[in-house]
Amino acid sequence: xxxxxxxxxxxxxxxxxxxxxxxxxxxxxxxxxxxxxxxxxxxxxxxxxxxxxxxxxxxxxxxxxxxxxxxxxxxxxxxxxxxxxxxxxxxxxxxxxxxxxxxxxxxxxxxxxxxxxxxxxxxxxxxxxxx
Amino acid sequence: xxxxxxxxxxxxxxxxxxxxxxxxxxxxxxxxxxxxxxxxxxxxxxxxxxxxxxxxxxxxxxxxxxxxxxxxxxxxxxxxxxxxxxxxxxxxxxxxxxxxxxxxxxxxxxxxxxxxx
Numbered sequence: 001x002x003x004x005x006x007x008x009x010x011x012x013x014x015x016x017x018x019x020x021x022x023x024x025x026x027x028x029x030x031x032x033x034x035x036x037x038x039x040x041x042x043x044x045x046x047x048x049x050x051x052x053x054x055x056x057x058x059x060x061x062x063x064x065x066x067x068x069x070x071x072x073x074x075x076x077x078x079x080x081x082x083x084x085x086x087x088x089x090x091x092x093x094x095x096x097x098x099x100x101x102x103x104x105x106x107x108x109x110x111x112x113x114x115x116x117x118x119x120x121x122x123x124x125x126x127x128x129x130x131x
Numbered sequence: 132x133x134x135x136x137x138x139x140x141x142x143x144x145x146x147x148x149x150x151x152x153x154x155x156x157x158x159x160x161x162x163x164x165x166x167x168x169x170x171x172x173x174x175x176x177x178x179x180x181x182x183x184x185x186x187x188x189x190x191x192x193x194x195x196x197x198x199x200x201x202x203x204x205x206x207x208x209x210x211x212x213x214x215x216x217x218x219x220x221x222x223x224x225x226x227x228x229x230x231x232x233x234x235x236x237x238x239x240x241x242x243x244x245x246x247x248x
Contacts, residue, residue: 009188010191012159016158
């Protein structure tokens with residue numbers, strides 16, 4: 001089963017999207033801050049990550065850069081899902097290696113699921129970095 | 132005035148059955164009630180940094196479920212709480228309290244309406 005990791009410090013948003021993604025047929029795990037998210041990438045080995053930008057312990061940009069610097073997660077699809085975009089911040093998110101960027105306010109649950117599916121379909125090579 | 136929450140968005144978080152819709156609505160009701168209580172206490176303690184964090188937290192929930200007016204008010208509080216005058220802060224918090232109350236009333240009636248035969 002395809003695995004989605006949600007990294008989000010808002011428990012209500014996590015629960016809502018966990019249910020939507022489970023209903024769409026994905027296996028879902030969640031982490032509530034950047035450090036736990038990084039650990040969950042290693043332990044849960046998600047196929048795609050859906051994550052907030054403003055996170056406790058390790059901020060979203062640093063987390064994204066760490067994932068891209070690690071050969072095991074360098075090509076992992078990472079969808080950034082936030083409301084904290086200014087022009088400069090948005091550029092930084094893309095430069096840090098986001099696969100896709102969504103605004104919470106304007107994205108419907110269906111659009112989020114569709115974006116997850118698209119990101120999965122566009123993966124460079126499935127599980128190429130896994131043993 | 133438009134509904135305080137986008138029902139279509141909310142229903143997308145469920146299988147659209149009465150029981151299915153109840154879960155996201157109740158999650159939102161619980162979160163917004165708890166956070167509003169915390170906002171009131173934090174405002175009374177003059178903790179502006181705390182208000183910023185709480186506004187960000189509830190604003191994220193409101194954005195996700197389509198409570199756009201409340202999300203906009205919380206965004207305003209999040210970005211201005213640290214610097215506005217005490218009078219303006221009181222106005223922002225009061226406006227949010229009224230909008231949360233209106234949203235909770237709307238959702239309670241919405242849940243009851245869905246279960247009418």
